[in-house]
Amino acid sequence: MRVRLHLRVLLMTAAGVVSLMVAAPAAARSGMAPAGTIPGSAMLQPADLAGAVPVPADQDLWPWLRPPAPHAYLSRVGVRTAERAVRVVYPVAETQPTVLLEYVAVYRGMGAERYLWRLRGAVSRPHARCAADGRTWRLAATGVAGRDSLLLSVSQTVQYPDGTGRVQTAYVAVARVGHALVVVADVGWEYGDGHRSLTRRLAPVAVRRAAQLR
Numbered sequence: 001m002r003v004r005l006h007l008r009v010l011l012m013t014a015a016g017v018v019s020l021m022v023a024a025p026a027a028a029r030s031g032m033a034p035a036g037t038i039p040g041s042a043m044l045q046p047a048d049l050a051g052a053v054p055v056p057a058d059q060d061l062w063p064w065l066r067p068p069a070p071h072a073y074l075s076r077v078g079v080r081t082a083e084r085a086v087r088v089v090y091p092v093a094e095t096q097p098t099v100l101l102e103y104v105a106v107y108r109g110m111g112a113e114r115y116l117w118r119l120r121g122a123v124s125r126p127h128a129r130c131a132a133d134g135r136t137w138r139l140a141a142t143g144v145a146g147r148d149s150l151l152l153s154v155s156q157t158v159q160y161p162d163g164t165g166r167v168q169t170a171y172v173a174v175a176r177v178g179h180a181l182v183v184v185a186d187v188g189w190e191y192g193d194g195h196r197s198l199t200r201r202l203a204p205v206a207v208r209r210a211a212q213l214r
């Protein structure tokens with residue numbers, strides 16, 4: 001009986017080691033270290049959002065904004081030790097809301113600074129603005145939420161049910177506060193555009209909330 005129990009423990013331990021060995025390279029490729037925790041107090045609050053309540057964003061929701069990556073290599077710049085994403089249905093009008101995404105990540109060392117520097121370089125070069133998936137990224141403004149911040153416009157063609165299409169534009173604010181990266185994006189509602197003014201207004205509020213992560 002003791003021999004069987006000992007063998008079972010050895011097999012379970014070996015399985016755990018194999019699992020860790022397989023998972024570790026995947027985490028390294030994605031730029032993620034073992035996940036830490038971003039407290040809810042570091043995110044936008046209902047009081048900042050006209051009473052709208054943020055809810056957790058599914059992992060596969062707008063992955064190209066977590067963090068913003070007009071080119072795939074940007075998502076691998078630096079090592080993120082914690083991250084959190086929420087979505088918000090924000091009441092911009094009585095008849096039609098808009099959808100916001102807030103993403104906050106903490107980077108190891110100088111990772112957040114290095115990421116933001118490379119992102120700015122990527123969207124500042126005209127020949128590098130169009131991503132492989134067809135989205136067009138443009139630098140719309142700088143300094144929208146402190147010195148280390150950018151406002152981007154991201155455009156893509158969306159198709160209506162009848163087969164016709166239009167260019168839809170989202171607005172994305174990206175800022176660094178210490179080791180933390182803060183992203184606020186207005187992706188619009190259904191086929192509608194995001195709101196540049198709303199994104200600019202919420203970005204400095206989000207940075208102030210995330211300042212506790214310095």
